[in-house]
């Protein structure tokens with residue numbers, strides 16, 4: 055058979071997807087985390103993998119989906135949270151803009167699956183299926199073997215259970231709750247994701263009417279996390295918008311690294327933090343490093359991190375900022391505090407062993 059005869063759409067998809075294959079899975083497995091540090095990998099959107107010296111691996115908001123893949127009827131559901139927010143009816147052109155850097159089905163072990171909230175870009179049925187079907191285990195505080203827990207706010211737990219995750223595998227957290235796993239402690243904190251407040255259970259003409267209702271269920275819908283690790287305390291704000299209460303979290307906890315959901319909001323939207331919000335969040339949290347995330351994933355919310363950089367340099371001396379921003383790349387590793395002084399990430403460039411083997415070129419001064 056010729057090459058042309060062998061090629062099908064299916065084998066093209068299988069040989070190119072996920073784009074990074076198991077490259078990152080292997081990198082994470084092989085990473086030896088040094089005492090007093092914590093290693094993190096950005097999985098895209100707000101997806102994060104944490105690995106500690108004590109061999110604790112947790113994921114937050116690991117998600118394996120995408121956005122629009124067809125123009126369809128060009129319409130958005132009447133009760134979609136963005137339709138609720140601004141009264142738009144035309145389809146949102148949110149196409150996934152980053153590659154899949156991790157293969158959820160090739161994950162060999164994890165100690166907990168965490169979600170900050172239940173929106174589609176923050177939870178994965180594929181990953182949940184793999185964790186359940188592969189019988190993944192971890193150990194509890196006393197060293198006893200237990201099935202890997204799924205940890206999230208009430209609405210996330212409801213979604214996991216709807217997908218078929220057994221109820222006894224799920225742990226519902228509310229602000230103030232704390233869970234210890236190996237050498238980390240996870241503290242659930244208040245979320246400020248007001249997009250969750252305008253998210254209704256039913257989407258369609260029978261959507262719940264929100265007008266005039268005072269919502270009181272934020273803690274059931276979303277949480278932020280403080281993850282205490284041997285390498286420092288990491289603050290994951292999920293999809294929180296800016297809130298004055300970041301300042302309270304900054305007073306209650308020592309925060310080393312803070313992740314904030316950044317994006318260029320289309321006109322009519324207030325969903326992601328702006329550059330100013332990211333700096334205000336970092337200042338309020340009194341963190342040492344602030345890392346913008348989420349701006350990578352949706353074509354219609356993509357934003358330039360240089361905007362944060364320009365404003366940071368404008369304001370840092372006058373306001374006495376004690377933090378700096380770090381600009382990351384999806385699929386990249388960040389080790390804290392080892393990489394504390396880094397300001398921007400570049401993927402490994404390779405060719406470290408140049409000239410260690412003989413060249414094969416016409417003459418030495420050719421290039």
Ligand SMILES: [Fe+2]
Nearest residue numbers: 173175176293
């Ligand atoms: Fe999101």
